[in-house]
Amino acid sequence: MKSAHEIYEEAAKLWNPDRVKTIHELGGELVIGERSGSYFKDLSGHRFINMHSNGGVFNLGHRNPEVRAALQHGADLVDAGNHYFPSEYKNTLNEKLLAVSPESMRYVFTLNGGGEAIDAAIKFARFATKKRRIISLDIAFHGSTGLAMAAGNPTIANFFNMPPDPELNTHIPYNDLNALEIALQGNDVAAVLIETLPATAGFPMPIDGYHQAVEYLAHKYGALYIADEVQTGMQRSGSMWACEHFGATPDMIVCGKGLSGGYYPMSAVIMNERAAAWMQQDGFAYTSSFNGTELGCIVAAKVLDILARKTTLDNRDMLTDVFASGLRRLQARHADFLVEIRQCGVIMGLKTAHPLGGQALMQAMLHHGVWCMMADFDQSVLQFKPNLLMTKACAEDVLKRLDAALTEAASLVKTVAAVH
Ligand SMILES: Cc1ncc(COP(=O)(O)O)c(C=O)c1O
Structure with missing residues (x-):
């Protein structure tokens, strides 16, 4: 070895x-x-x-021994499955996710990474609203995929020579509802994307009523509210989703990380009827080879069982x-x-x-x-x-x-x- x-x-x-x-500079191997x-x-x-x-x-x-057993048992039964067809495993996972989400949620779209799911949620919002601008926090991190990177703190996007397009992205300070309302007033906003507690900024806490006001203002100007719960979801905040903990109901909840059980990369966009409008018109518009991977669904369903206990x-x-x-x-x-x-x-x-x-x-x-x-x-x-x-x-x-x-x-x- x-x-x-x-x-x-x-x-x-x-x-x-x-x-x-860098790891050497920090003093370790x-x-x-x-x-x-x-x-x-x-x-x-x-x-x-x-x-x-x-x-x-x-x-x-x-x-986790139970998740591991589910993975091992699942591997004996299925493989990745085929993203074109429905399956009992996909339905089971979606049903379990909807059961622990706000009542208004109707559909679940599973992918493999948090950034990928944020990208998908932004596309769904643009379809649903026929608008394009995304408002997000200047201290957020939403992942390293294209739209997610553009929505996060611009330093990383700038590093890769893909500065956010001012026609498409507005970054606002955290806890500044005035800045949010000003940014919404152009009536061209598809979604307000908020990391419920901005992790990469060190989890600064929201002012009282912040997320509820985000929900209200987004809807007042015809935009959707997307909660990035990739770090804060999965019962970590004291509730299944941290946005619920703060009394807010988004149009989409994006989760990832813990849904994997530490074993099988899984992320999900949980959405209400309005956010899922594209699925009524052309369900094949968004495809991904590992969307709803059956083995991943088995693992994630076990994760939700453990979280429910x-x-x-x-x-x-x-x-x-x-x-x-x-x-x-x-x-x-x-x-x-x-x-x-x-x-x-x-x-x-x-x-x-x-x-x-x-x-x-x-x-x-x-x-x-x-x-x-x-x-x-x-x-x-x-x-x-x-x-x-x-x-x-x-x-x-x-x-x-x-x-x-x-x-x-x-x-x-x-x-x-x-x-x-
Ligand atoms: C809040 C938040 N959103 C999205 C992401 C992106 O998730 P992934 O790394 O699975 O693409 C991360 C990753 O750290 C995150 O912390």
């Missing part, structure tokens, strides 16, 4: 030179080996607690409380460095007093055996994202390690340089 160092040397040639360089539940090991056998969960891909932990939701609520009280305690001990705690269920952002404090804390946490990531668009913040099934003992262990890491990060921050 190759060493981590050998894997990194090869990866610099075969995989992604700059990514390898982490290659993930064995993994299970809330933990993974590196190739030398050092154990880490996963507090990043790949943004919710591992919402049910690593290699009282024990899962009780565990999430227990984690929410343990982290809420533990973080409050730590903030009191590290008041100069840990200046703000953002929390909605098990979605958390820890804001530090220093512009690169999130990066320093990420490095310090890694020294203390916890993997979590800074927020890329605001590197003063550390994203803090446990899986729903983490045990209480593990959560308490994370808090103990965070206590030590906060002390270390407060001095490390004087020497860190931005990695990108």
Whole structure:
């Protein structure tokens, strides 16, 4: 078996030179080996607690045994299936998704990645409204596909020499309803696309009534409201969808990440009748080879079964409380460095007093055996994202390690340089 160092040397040639360089600058050569539940090991056998969960891909932990069994059983029964035809597995998944979504939702269109599903939702909105402009947040990340990239923070689109077209995209500040209404007044807007809690900006919380006002204003000007729930969906916020938690009902909910069970890439656009208008006119207009992949539907249906259980939701609520009280305690001990705690269920952002404090804390946490990531668009913040099934003992262990890491990060921050 190759060493981590050998894997990194090869990866610099075969995989992604700059990514390898950046990880080196952050001080590590982490290659993930064995993994299970809330933990993974590196190739030398050092154990880490996963507090990043790949943004919710591992919402049910690593290699969840029930999801794995469903995948294995499914592989004995079916394969990818054929996207042209209906199937019982597709219907079952769609029925389960609709059952946990707002009553107004009627149809589900499944794809494989979050960005791909955001692209699809934008197309559906343009068909439904016969308008083209998309309003989104200037601090959002919606994925790396074309329309999703253009809707997110423009830095990435600019990097790829595809600056958002001002005729098609308007980026507005978060929590600024006045800016939203001004942008809608041209009556040319197909959709207002909102990441319910902007993850890459470190989960800043909305002002009271924000999402409800977004819904109201979008509809007032004939636009659809799309909620990007790729990170915030799947029971992570305290509700199935975070927009529900904030009392808003979108026309489309886009989810991904956790729907995969950590095993089989799956994303979905859940939509109401109006948003699904294209399906009444030409159902073949949008095709994708892996739309409604049968094996993926089996895996995702199992994920939804686990999410529906009282024990899962009780565990999430227990984690929410343990982290809420533990973080409050730590903030009191590290008041100069840990200046703000953002929390909605098990979605958390820890804001530090220093512009690169999130990066320093990420490095310090890694020294203390916890993997979590800074927020890329605001590197003063550390994203803090446990899986729903983490045990209480593990959560308490994370808090103990965070206590030590906060002390270390407060001095490390004087020497860190931005990695990108
Ligand atoms: C909020 C949000 N939307 C969309 C995406 C894109 O999802 P994917 O990486 O599966 O394309 C991401 C990915 O991190 C995300 O965080």
